[in-house]
Structure formats: C-alpha cells, structure tokens
Amino acid sequence: MRLAIAGFSLESVTFLPGVTGVPDFEHGARRGQSVIQGLTGTNTAIGGFLDVCAAERVETVGILDAGAGAAAAASEAAFDKYVAEIVAGLVALWGRIDGLLIHLHGALATPSRRQADADVLGAIGAAMGAEFPVGVAMDLHGNLGQAVLDHATVIAGYHKSPHTDMATTGMRAARLLIRALRGETKPVMAIAKPGLMLPSIFSATMLEPLAGIMRQARAWETRETRILDISVFCGFAYADVPDCGMAVVVVADGEPALAARAADDLANQARLLRFQLYKEELVMSVAAGVEQALALAKSAAKPILLLEHADRLNDSTYVLRALIERGAKRVYAPFMFDPEVAAAAIRAGEGATITVDFAGKTSPQAGGPVRLTARVLYAGRKVFNITGPLKTGSQIDLGETALLDAGGILISVVSVQWSAIDRDCFDQFGLRPEDFAFILLRSKTHFREVYTPLAEAIIIIDTPDWGPADLKTLPYRHIPPGVFPVTQA
Numbered sequence: 001m002r003l004a005i006a007g008f009s010l011e012s013v014t015f016l017p018g019v020t021g022v023p024d025f026e027h028g029a030r031r032g033q034s035v036i037q038g039l040t041g042t043n044t045a046i047g048g049f050l051d052v053c054a055a056e057r058v059e060t061v062g063i064l065d066a067g068a069g070a071a072a073a074a075s076e077a078a079f080d081k082y083v084a085e086i087v088a089g090l091v092a093l094w095g096r097i098d099g100l101l102i103h104l105h106g107a108l109a110t111p112s113r114r115q116a117d118a119d120v121l122g123a124i125g126a127a128m129g130a131e132f133p134v135g136v137a138m139d140l141h142g143n144l145g146q147a148v149l150d151h152a153t154v155i156a157g158y159h160k161s162p163h164t165d166m167a168t169t170g171m172r173a174a175r176l177l178i179r180a181l182r183g184e185t186k187p188v189m190a191i192a193k194p195g196l197m198l199p200s201i202f203s204a205t206m207l208e209p210l211a212g213i214m215r216q217a218r219a220w221e222t223r224e225t226r227i228l229d230i231s232v233f234c235g236f237a238y239a240d241v242p243d244c245g246m247a248v249v250v251v252a253d254g255e256p257a258l259a260a261r262a263a264d265d266l267a268n269q270a271r272l273l274r275f276q277l278y279k280e281e282l283v284m285s286v287a288a289g290v291e292q293a294l295a296l297a298k299s300a301a302k303p304i305l306l307l308e309h310a311d312r313l314n315d316s317t318y319v320l321r322a323l324i325e326r327g328a329k330r331v332y333a334p335f336m337f338d339p340e341v342a343a344a345a346i347r348a349g350e351g352a353t354i355t356v357d358f359a360g361k362t363s364p365q366a367g368g369p370v371r372l373t374a375r376v377l378y379a380g381r382k383v384f385n386i387t388g389p390l391k392t393g394s395q396i397d398l399g400e401t402a403l404l405d406a407g408g409i410l411i412s413v414v415s416v417q418w419s420a421i422d423r424d425c426f427d428q429f430g431l432r433p434e435d436f437a438f439i440l441l442r443s444k445t446h447f448r449e450v451y452t453p454l455a456e457a458i459i460i461i462d463t464p465d466w467g468p469a470d471l472k473t474l475p476y477r478h479i480p481p482g483v484f485p486v487t488q489a
C-alpha cells in the first residue's frame with residue numbers, strides 16, 4: 001500500500017484586516033521528500049500519519065505541507081496555489097497511490113470561500129474521483145459542516161486543547177483509513193452541531209464541563225464496538241462562516257444510524273451545557289486584572305500569569321502599558337511581534353540602549369505603540385527545535401529577534417508571529433520562569449500544559465481586540481440564526 005501525505009492549514013481570523021498570503025505559508029513550507037524527512041517523529045498530525053504508515057509497512061509519498069498558524073483569511077492566490085499543488089501532486093501519482101492522508105485545520109477561509117476546507121477536499125475529489133480514499137486529521141478548533149464529510153473517507157480531530165495529541169490524532173486518521181483500505185471496515189460518518197460558538201479561551205479540554213463531554217465521547221467509543229472514532233470539535237469563533245461553532249463527528253463501521261445517534265447525543269449534551277461552557281464571569285477588564293495581579297504578587301510564591309487572550313497578532317499593548325504605568329517589575333512578555341523594533345535592536349547591538357515605539361501596530365485594535373527605553377540583552381536570529389509538548393521537535397524560525405530590558409520589564413521581540421506556550425521563550429534566552437513575578441502571555445488554552453504548574457494564578461483579561469471572550473462585540477455577517485450566543489440569547 002502507498003499513501004500520499006499532505007497538509008494545508010490555517011486558523012482564519014476573518015475579522016483581521018488583510019489576508020494571509022503565499023509568503024506567510026511559504027515560511028516553513030515543505031515539499032516532496034522533505035515532508036517525510038522533516039516531520040517524522042514530530043508531535044504533529046503528519047508526524048502521526050508517518051508513524052502509523054511506517055508501523056503498518058505502508059509506503060508514503062510527500063506532496064506538500066504548508067501552514068500559517070492563526071492569522072487573517074488566506075488570500076485567494078494562496079488557496080489556488082496550494083490546492084493546485086496538492087491536486088497536481090496527486091494526479092502525477094495517479095494509479096500508484098491508494099489514497100491520501102491530509103492535515104487540514106478546519107477553519108480555513110478566504111475572502112470568497114467560507115467552507116474552504118471542504119473546497120480543498122472537493123478539488124481533490126474532482127481530480128481523483130469521488131471514491132478516492134482520503135483520511136483527514138483536523139484541529140479541535142475546526143468549523144465543520146456536512147460539506148467536509150461529503151468529500152472525506154474518514155475524519156479525526158484533536159481530542160485535546162492544549163493540542164498535545166497532534167500526532168495521536170494523525171495516527172487515528174491513518175489507522176482508520178488503512179483499515180478501510182484493507183477492507184476490514186466500512187467507515188460511515190455523521191455530524192451534529194449543537195448551535196454553539198465557544199471563544200477559544202473557553203476551549204481548554206481539561207476544564208469542566210467540556211472535559212465531561214469529552215469523557216462521554218470516549219464512553220461511546222468504548223460501549224459501541226461499531227463506533228470507530230469520535231471527534232468533538234470546539235469550532236473557531238473568530239471565523240465568520242456559516243458552519244462556525246461546535247460539531248461532533250462520529251465515524252462508525254457500516255452503521256450510519258448509530259453514528260448519527262452518538263453525534264446527536266453528544267451535541268445535545270453540549271447544547272444543554274451552553275451557559276456553563278461560556279464562562280463570562282472568568283474574564284476581567286485590563287484595570288481589574290492588573291490590579292488583582294499586583295495584589296496577588298505581594299504574597300505569591302510563583303509568577304502570576306496574565307493572559308491578554310484576545311490578541312490574535314501577538315502585539316497588543318493594553319496589559320503591558322498598564323503594568324508599566326503601575327510600576328510593575330520582574331515582568332516577562334515573551335514573543336511579542338514587532339519586526340521594526342527587532343531590527344532596531346540588532347542595528348544597535350547587544351548592550352546598547354534604544355528608545356522605540358514598541359508593538360501595538362498591527363491594527364487599530366492592538367492598543368497602539370508603547371514608548372520604551374530599553375537595554376538590548378540579546379539581538380540576533382532565532383531558529384530552534386520546539387521542546388514543548390505541542391509540535392514537539394518541529395523547527396521554528398522566529399527571524400530577527402531581540403531580548404529587551406525596559407527597567408525590569410523584559411520583552412522578547414520577534415519578527416514572525418509565534419505564540420509563547422511553552423518554556424522555549426525562556427530557555428532560548430537563558431531565562432527562568434521562577435525569576436519573574438508576572439508573565440504576560442497571549443495564549444488561549446495551549447499555555448496550560450506547561451504554565452498551570454508554574455503559575456501562582458492565571459488571570460484572563462479581555463481587551464477590545466480581534467479575539468474577545470465577548471463574541472457579541474464582533475461584527476458577524478454569516479452566522480445562521482439560532483447559534484448561541486451570537487444569534488440567539
């Protein structure tokens with residue numbers, strides 16, 4: 001057996017200005033044999049595909065892997081280019097492959113395509129035939145509808161957020177597809193949508209009641225041997241698309257009614273728990289959050305974690321400005337995006353003092369720049385292999401990077417959008433979390449795996465940015481009626 005391997009992924013924040021273009025996807029893109037070599041052994045969906053294929057003695061042929069994290073909608077040119085590349089790669093292998101394993105995020109959109117993941121699969125089906133076997137591994141934050149199911153043989157989504165199970169999700173998708181290709185199973189899929197949108201900040205799967213819904217999904221899999229796999233997708237609330245919101249996808253062996261029954265049951269549970277899933281009371285204003293952090297720090301044994309979670313471009317300045325104004329010291333704000341300031345620090349050199357207008361520049365929602373006078377502690381290019389529990393082993397290139405000390409407030413400045421979610425943002429600069437009183441992150445759930453044990457307290461702060469907890473502040477145009485909490489109270 002021989003399978004083609006591909007990936008094309010973006011978590012599209014459709015409200016962001018601009019588009020995510022080809023250069024953004026090209027950063028870190030892999031092609032051909034480099035997909036196989038570069039991702040073998042990594043904690044990624046494709047790493048999981050490759051692991052199972054190797055164990056099952058299935059040959060693999062790499063086509064393309066291009067992803068751009070979470071950013072503005074993909075440009076039409078980027079969509080056309082990467083879909084054409086994947087389709088051309090498959091057509092060139094016509095008659096020599098048995099199927100495709102592909103990693104899609106599930107929240108891909110372009111300005112004109114609001115079901116873009118389904119469109120990717122549709123283009124593959126149009127070229128290779130509707131019966132061409134395709135196994136898909138997706139992100140828990142995918143916005144799925146029936147259209148995606150129509151073009152896939154099997155779909156498996158991450159069970160966890162933080163996504164520590166990227167590779168095991170790829171393994172599930174690979175095993176499902178290989179078993180079907182060997183004639184051991186006849187997979188059928190069902191989807192049910194509870195009509196519920198969750199801000200990313202509330203999608204941590206270890207927190208109740210979401211953890212309970214995930215346990216129920218595992219219980220269905222254990223109880224019913226004809227159920228092969230269940231994915232509970234939390235959806236991505238910042239993509240304004242008709243399929244926005246949670247979805248349950250069930251893969252069953254030849255029993256569509258059973259698949260539908262399990263999907264409906266889990267979707268109904270989520271629907272009933274919608275007010276508990278949407279925990280508005282956990283979110284604080286900038287002033288109240290900073291006030292509480294300063295008060296807690298007086299007696300804290302460990303750092304206080306401030307989460308400026310609504311920031312989607314890693315450069316908003318609301319909490320940083322408030323901490324400066326309140327005279328906070330021993331602060332670390334890792335991986336803030338400002339290529340101009342990183343370049344200025346590199347020009348000045350390590351040991352120099354620079355005065356800069358820092359960050360807050362990506363959009364009017366980012367809070368505007370903060371004037372900083374800071375000593376350059378490090379200046380150079382940062383390329384390293386991720387050591388944290390997500391995407392473990394993958395290489396990341398942050399471009400021109402600097403570590404600044406603005407009077408007890410340390411900031412690492414990067415030129416590539418990258419979220420600080422593990423210890424790499426400390427280790428790369430010889431820093432230690434325990435030496436700080438405050439750590440200012442922009443993560444939603446992924447930080448929890450590493451930071452929950454490191455932190456004295458986690459303070460969630462809402463800012464008037466592109467990823468707020470209060471979804472009703474966003475100008476949705478494409479969400480259908482009846483979706484909690486935006487089009488239904």
Ligand SMILES: [Zn+2]
Pocket residue numbers: 139140141163
């Ligand atoms: Zn995700």
